Amino acid sequence: MSKNIVKPSILPGFMELTPQSQMLFNNMMDTVRKNYEKFGFLPIDTPVIEKTEVLLAKGGGETEKQIYRVVKGSTEMSLRFDLTVPLARYVAQHYSELAFPFRRYHIAKVYRGERNQRGRFREFYQADIDIIGNGSLDIINDAEIPSVIYSTFKDLGFDNFTIRMNNRKILTGFFSSLGVEDPHVVMRAVDKLEKIGLEKVTEELLANGIDKDSIESIIGFIGIKGSPAEIIDSLNSLNIEHEVFLEGVKEIGTVVGYLKLFGVPEKNYALDLTIARGLDYYTGTVYETILNDYPDIGSVCSGGRYDDLASHYTNQKLPGVGISIGLTRLFYQLEEAGIISSENYHLSKVLVIPMEGYSAEGIQLAAKLRAEDVYAQIYLEDAKLGKKFNYADKLGIPYVAVIGEEEKSSGMYTLRNMKTGEQTRLSIEGVIQKLREIH
């Protein structure tokens, strides 16, 4: 019988990790989830496939070009490209079953047929939280969101990061006060400041018909730096009597005022008047998060306040505020930069290795350890001892316990530390205690 071998490979642009890296990735995902849950966010899980008309209700653009269509039967179906559209659909559909403010988290894969390039993935995890109000949502929520970001990134092992905030109303109001017809034109240019520099931004503004005086004002405006209090003072001293502008300044003042109460240290947040984020979506507070030691990674957690989540699916007004972490990209970048490493990462604390004829004793030891919630793996194959030790090393398992006649007759076990080679002779209680202490 001749056999056809199909080359085992995955599609380009898809991430697949070794088990070792996967453990580290899952640990990151668990940390994010735990923090989201700690603040009262509830889990949802929506279908990966949805009706195309639902996913594209907002109307095409870039999204439509990147969407993966699914074919089976006659219904037009596609894979979700973010977790926001499914949230909007979910809230509109289950409106009467939900308690508002509705706090949900959603950690799941999304799909985008992006151009294939290093570090860009076509299947990736997003980890989102949103707080959705029914008709209205207090501005204090906008201050709780950064406290979730803070708590999460601290737990992920970071210390030196900055949550940059702005308020879209400040931008819209200020540009309108200059008589700029379409503030989006200015925002789009200003948003690129970090990437393309001041000169190119000026060129773009001129090309869009903004007059020189206004450009000067805009440059002065985006040049406002300092502590949050100083920036708010500077904004107030501009003496702009534009309603939207004033509302924005008031909101950001409230958010900053509450941040301290939420326990976010001053060194971990800042105001930045150049941040605009998604142009046609956010309407108030916006967030970006920068790892200060690795600014090239860009924002690792972004989001903001929006007026109306689900206007394409319901007439209910549902304002909200939320953030998203692109977990797959973040993990890839952290590993590439050597910031995290899966080396020596492990789940099993010990590899139990029975000598020939002592598998019964080995199995019983492993069973006892697991009964005490100590993760333990047993090596059941026939092989030389060196190969078995090598197996423990390869899997990063920190201890091995070899089981033979001595262990059987004495009831004492020898734990070998696979890093130092150090051996400790212990009773079963001693083994349990020692292995419990490892992290």
Add this chain to the structure above:
Amino acid sequence: MSKNIVKPSILPGFMELTPQSQMLFNNMMDTVRKNYEKFGFLPIDTPVIEKTEVLLAKGGGETEKQIYRVVKGSTEMSLRFDLTVPLARYVAQHYSELAFPFRRYHIAKVYRGERNQRGRFREFYQADIDIIGNGSLDIINDAEIPSVIYSTFKDLGFDNFTIRMNNRKILTGFFSSLGVEDPHVVMRAVDKLEKIGLEKVTEELLANGIDKDSIESIIGFIGIKGSPAEIIDSLNSLNIEHEVFLEGVKEIGTVVGYLKLFGVPEKNYALDLTIARGLDYYTGTVYETILNDYPDIGSVCSGGRYDDLASHYTNQKLPGVGISIGLTRLFYQLEEAGIISSENYHLSKVLVIPMEGYSAEGIQLAAKLRAEDVYAQIYLEDAKLGKKFNYADKLGIPYVAVIGEEEKSSGMYTLRNMKTGEQTRLSIEGVIQKLREIH
């Protein structure tokens, strides 16, 4: 501006839960994962979309009809329909990076365009473990698998369940010893015994050209009942000198012998000579798991031993043994039968409700609790107290703490039990301690 409202709905055959039920589902998934990890199984996560030629390497049949095709660009892509094919591809592809025996778990969604009927889902979670050997894999592994099933279902809250086992070699060997040309024909018929009854099985065997004497022997064979030891005795006393049969009997004897050492109680396993499972896949031990109080649910965890995992992707011989739990279907059935309920299930231990003007104190209390790992949610909206209490009830949050002038000035907090109405006045340390005790 006229607005087009798209009806918010999902595709038929897809499960979507309320946040309350989702918490319960996630808890079930976490329990399964924890047990898998405790036994040294490592996580993998493969792309949901794969090349169609990879997914269908084994060749079509029912699978091909149920597959969801994905369209984007020119590559033929599809959604995975199980986790076994991706495992085979993964092991073949990453062969040189893996340590064997390779123990992996995989908990993820798979897709099958099944006929739409109640309790059948087109997107569902599978929770699989497999142990893959490089060239060979010791039979003791076949005894460890039931110990994982036992540990998992105990932790899921079940006590009265039976892991039914058989060995395909016993069946193949026995039917061959009768001179049956294609033992699969008999197995296919016998496999239906529980569903269609003895009479119909006999009819099917006759229709397939099995002679009456053989049928009588087969009926005698599948009538063998008793404890594992009794069944093995009966099999031995059949005095069948067929090599494959004898190997099967020896294997099942070894497995049963080791089960006790692995800590599986006798009441939780049984031998059942009528079990065959997937016909063209398993080659040795096979498993089914029945919740004895709910036999109608059918097997909740099935699997077995196979000779060669990845023959379509590599010439390496990779024998293995594994099981799968269909989590979505299991959850649906348990909830439908009222065996599990999400009522009063919660993540947040307390809802902090600040009175008007006391949000600062409320926020600080919530922040302190979270810093001590107590899950706490704060209610920040302007609303009447009754509405806020109702919110806690709706979310199943067990305690509320109202924060006002008294709490501010005394530093003492009143926890109200939302079920009993009982109120307890406590210091912050007391609040932390009390909330930590709740499960």
